Amino acid sequence: MTAPTGLREREKARVRGELIDAALLLFEHRGFEQTTVQEIADAAHVSRRTFHRHFPSKTAVVFAHEEDVMAHLLAALDLRPPTEAVFAALRAALRDFLLDDSQTELRRRQADTARRARLVLITNPQLRQENFTGAFGRRDALARNFAHRGGLPEDDLRAKLAASTCFSAFGVGLDHWVTQPDPSVHGLYEILDNTVAALQHGLEIDSATGSAAS
Template identity: 35%
Template sequence: MDGASLRERKKQRTREALIDAAFELFSTKGFEATTVDEIAESVEVSSRTFFRYFGSKEDVATSLQLQQFLDVYSALDERPADEPVMTALRRACVQVLRAYEEGGTDATQFACVMELVQKSPAVLSRSLEMCTEQLDELARRVAVRMGVDPVSDPRPKLVAAVSSAALQVAVRAWREDEPDEKVSDLADRAFALLEAGINYPAARA
């Protein structure tokens, strides 16, 4: 057990080192000019090792966004059980976004991700794909909060889909029209519109 735990910690450290190295290179050289070989060399591992952790440069660039989804799930689980679904999602998402905007190293990487999404079509495409990939898990968690079966009740999938769309609208507004605003504030505004329309009650309401 100790050996397995040690290996897992080592793997996690390698993964984090690759992410840190990638973002450093993205910030200094730009996404397109950075190669997988350069990222791997910065951590003194082989390109083969890199591909054990990530499928592409785009996966590294959006790794922080994947972690944000996981953080949103945790924050959603911590919301009061009787809180309506869209209210809980709004507060969980905004909480996580603001934490990243204000959080030291994470804030630097978050700013870099936002810039990459703005400037790189490849990163934007992968970011949108990731949002789609997370819809089923988000719908499952919404269904738990609502106390319904997501297979027979379409509402959890609807909530997941429109919540993902709200985040994309917020990022697009920041990218194209309101670059001086915080993404968290734009997301809060988008979710407020949804909250006014499809705020289904929780099971314990």
């Protein structure tokens, strides 16, 4: 039973990926509002029914990539030594995930998908608001991971604050990345690493006319 189950899961992942790619390409060329579910299904060479087996709506397609990436990032974070503090572990997990030499082509495709999805969000304020609301689950998963790493209760305020701050930082970093001329995975890593490093080391900005007030 193991082999058929593995084949089914790979096939589901393949169809899901093709639906995401087809949808984002249509959104880019035709606009999100103008694109229909049927057009996405047709572009991926599947039925509308198959589309809905994977996604409840075309909106869910835009958010699906972030959910997938967060699952991979949490897995990479769990592999970091338990002695590492949360931001140090997160920076290392980002490096391990994004710069994995054994997955170079996959990461390149994922980065391209992330860039397309982010551009759709940037140009659709309503979608962006829905993504903000839908991100609560991913944020809470990161907070639980931080709490576990720190030996804290799951509802610890510091873990929640650290996770919420990371999510805001990731959003700022992604928005910055899609406006840059370098669309590479390494470019994405450098930006996200810098955002987490800023959180790790503090965000105080000195006055241009003198040192910060004590």
